Amino acid sequence: MSEILTAPLPVEAPLDRTMILNMGPQHPSTHGVLRLVLEIDGEIVVRLTPDIGYLHTGIEKTCEAKFYQQVVPLTDRIDYLSPMANNLCYCLAVEKLLDLEIPDRAQWLRVLLSELTRLNSHLVWLGSHAMDVGALTVFLYCFREREEILRIFDCVAGQRMMTSYFRIGGLSLEPPLDFYGRVQNLLKMLPEKIDEYENLLSGNPIWIQRTQGVGLLSAADAIAFGVTGPPLRASGVDWDLRRDMPYSSYEKFQFKVPISNGCDVWSRYVVRLQEMRESIKIAQQALDGLPEGPIKADAPKVVLPDREKMKTQMEALIYHFKIVTEGFAVPAGRVYQAIESPRGEMGYFVVSDGTAKPYRVHMRNPTFTTLQALETMCVGRLLADVVAIIGSIDIVLGEIDR
Numbered sequence: 090m091s092e093i094l095t096a097p098l099p100v101e102a103p104l105d106r107t108m109i110l111n112m113g114p115q116h117p118s119t120h121g122v123l124r125l126v127l128e129i130d131g132e133i134v135v136r137l138t139p140d141i142g143y144l145h146t147g148i149e150k151t152c153e154a155k156f157y158q159q160v161v162p163l164t165d166r167i168d169y170l171s172p173m174a175n176n177l178c179y180c181l182a183v184e185k186l187l188d189l190e191i192p193d194r195a196q197w198l199r200v201l202l203s204e205l206t207r208l209n210s211h212l213v214w215l216g217s218h219a220m221d222v223g224a225l226t227v228f229l230y231c232f233r234e235r236e237e238i239l240r241i242f243d244c245v246a247g248q249r250m251m252t253s254y255f256r257i258g259g260l261s262l263e264p265p266l267d268f269y270g271r272v273q274n275l276l277k278m279l280p281e282k283i284d285e286y287e288n289l290l291s292g293n294p295i296w297i298q299r300t301q302g303v304g305l306l307s308a309a310d311a312i313a314f315g316v317t318g319p320p321l322r323a324s325g326v327d328w329d330l331r332r333d334m335p336y337s338s339y340e341k342f343q344f345k346v347p348i349s350n351g352c353d354v355w356s357r358y359v360v361r362l363q364e365m366r367e368s369i370k371i372a373q374q375a376l377d378g379l380p381e382g383p384i385k386a387d388a389p390k391v392v393l394p395d396r397e398k399m400k401t402q403m404e405a406l407i408y409h410f411k412i413v414t415e416g417f418a419v420p421a422g423r424v425y426q427a428i429e430s431p432r433g434e435m436g437y438f439v440v441s442d443g444t445a446k447p448y449r450v451h452m453r454n455p456t457f458t459t460l461q462a463l464e465t466m467c468v469g470r471l472l473a474d475v476v477a478i479i480g481s482i483d484i485v486l487g488e489i490d491r
């Protein structure tokens with residue numbers, strides 16, 4: 090049995106010995122609605138085909154009927170575990186078309202909140218992944234810490250999940266005074282909590298047997314399938330857009346990019362845990378070095394004016410009225426902007442025809458491409474391994490189906 094768990098088995102099986110099995114249509118990790126069509130020989134996976142589309146929302150088409158600023162709340166719904174990452178990517182793309190210069194304070198706050206978003210997403214991944222494999226306690230611990238992050242989001246944006254806090258040109262509001270103290274308390278508390286997760290899992294023989302040598306994905310296969318993010322780095326490829334194609338002032342922060350050469354479920358677990366520790370370091374740097382200044386670009390025809398100015402300046406009131414009712418024109422052109430989301434490279438391709446509504450908005454979502462590699466990771470493994478492998482790539486069906 091130990092040999093079966095640590096090495097793929099031959100998959101050449103006579104057709105009369107195999108069975109077609111539906112896993113779904115629901116996600117084994119309850120992250121959405123996924124159907125897997127499995128061909129199995131006994132308990133060994135011979136073939137696997139993902140059947141997606143059950144959560145299709147038509148968000149990309151909906152963007153074409155909205156003003157540019159009205160698209161921001163739609164981006165929250167793409168990946169509901171990292172809404173601020175989607176906000177940021179879309180805003181950066183439109184800001185490129187507008188050639189806006191974003192104030193340093195806004196950029197650093199974006200970095201801080203993006204890393205808190207990464208921590209939030211990884212906590213959900215770890216808790217649900219561990220529960221899939223049978224470690225129920227870790228799920229409760231992870232959601233305990235995640236609750237603190239959601240309270241911070243609620244404090245700064247007025248929403249726990251669908252924040253819509255990043256805006257084209259900067260941020261919607263200056264964070265409240267207690268925001269910084271709350272973040273500091275969180276960053277002090279998290280390292281020992283991550284130690285706690287590792288103490289529960291890393292030495293657990295059942296966890297080790299269920300993850301080491303399972304779901305192998307070589308570096309060559311990962312690149313061929315377009316895999317990005319932690320699954321790519323867990324296959325030994327040293328690539329992170331925050332460092333290699335920096336955006337929003339990430340070049341001013343010091344951090345390591347964790348990689349592993351194990352290429353398996355265990356390596357993806359290790360890489361994400363190390364990423365959580367690095368996110369804490371980045372967030373602490375952003376908090377300690379936060380510049381003074383405005384949180385919005387100086388672009389009165391694009392960025393909504395402050396409420397106080399509207400009470401005393403007629404121009405501000407007029408600009409507010411026109412932006413809300415008519416939107417703002419964006420110079421004709423096209424741009425692709427990519428960021429390092431918790432799941433990998435997230436990209437927004439935005440095409441403008443010179444009007445106040447985008448001609449085309451297309452999202453390049455990381456787990457849509459990573460899902461292509463699922464069959465390669467599962468063939469030759471036990472049926473029970475499929476759940477662990479799916480959890481290790483951390484898919485979100487909202488961004489896959491769109």
